[in-house]
Amino acid sequence: MTLLRDEGLTAEELAVWRMLQRAQVRITRRLESELLVAHDLPLASYEVLMQLAEAAGRRLRMNDLADRVLLSRSGLTRLIDRLQRDGLVTREACPDDARGLFAVLTDAGAGRLAEATPTYLRGIRTQFLDMLGNGEMGQIRAMLGRLDAAGVTGAAASAAGGGAP
Amino acid sequence: MTLLRDEGLTAEELAVWRMLQRAQVRITRRLESELLVAHDLPLASYEVLMQLAEAAGRRLRMNDLADRVLLSRSGLTRLIDRLQRDGLVTREACPDDARGLFAVLTDAGAGRLAEATPTYLRGIRTQFLDMLGNGEMGQIRAMLGRLDAAGVTGAAASAAGGGAP
DNA sequence: AGGACGTTGTTGCACAGACATCTAACAGCA
């Protein structure tokens, strides 16, 4: 532990990490703020509505949805509470499994989503995509794909002790 | 949802954006969790200690520090409250400006930072840097640099109304 | 000087999210 050697990061590596953090926070905050002022819709809510809109039958199991929007189960419960209170989403029982619930997008929810979508897409484009050179798209995609793959397997490795490659 | 034309994102663009989001959340959560279990130190606290350690005289004005760790002023006030309660940081008056306060890293704080640093660096390496091919470092750095530059100027544009040029 | 205006940091408040815990419902097995 005293000798870092292997773990030591170069100045460039550390700088890249910090830039990535800053970029991510900034992009996310601006996006959220734009959605909030223009449509009174938090980013997390937008993403729930978007996932539901894309899903078959405009519905998704709570558990499934929680995974997609990277929220804890309890977190999703409260978020769906709010969306349901605002009429954007309903809960429906699952026929196959009496424990299960579907979160279902209402027409009002689809409407709000449609209103907000241009803001969302424009935000992603101006805050993020515009900064990418054309050749970089492929590069980034490849890299993120690797991060993603390693992420899933890495979860198990990490839980198992994270030692050897 | 009818004609998005200009704002419309290709499937690839949207996919890249989502992968980026997922990757960032995953990396951050793992890092935080590792720091928490190994050193009982949240990521935000670690970053404050790190910034202070790097600063001249191990001290930084609250405002300055808030900018560096991407926290609101009030958020930083509470965080420093906690760190001070734990003896990792002290507040000291600023001689030049009676409104100002320095957050100052204590020896205990420096100790905790030193303990946690290997975990932090190893986390960044295994969660993030290992996924980058060697050639990609430069690519990413360039891209993030552009994002960063655009971010700063974009802030003014955004604050000014964000609409027409 | 003296007063308008901006800055610095803290506080009241509200809210979003996580963790632990709980209940209801399923699956398997004797």
Next chain:
DNA sequence: TGCTGTTAGATGTCTGTGCAACAACGTCCT
């Protein structure tokens, strides 16, 4: 059929964060 264990969601509680309001101080301008 009655246990045991597991899974899906909901709730209680706690922490952390941002925003708006505030107090204290500095700056600038006339």
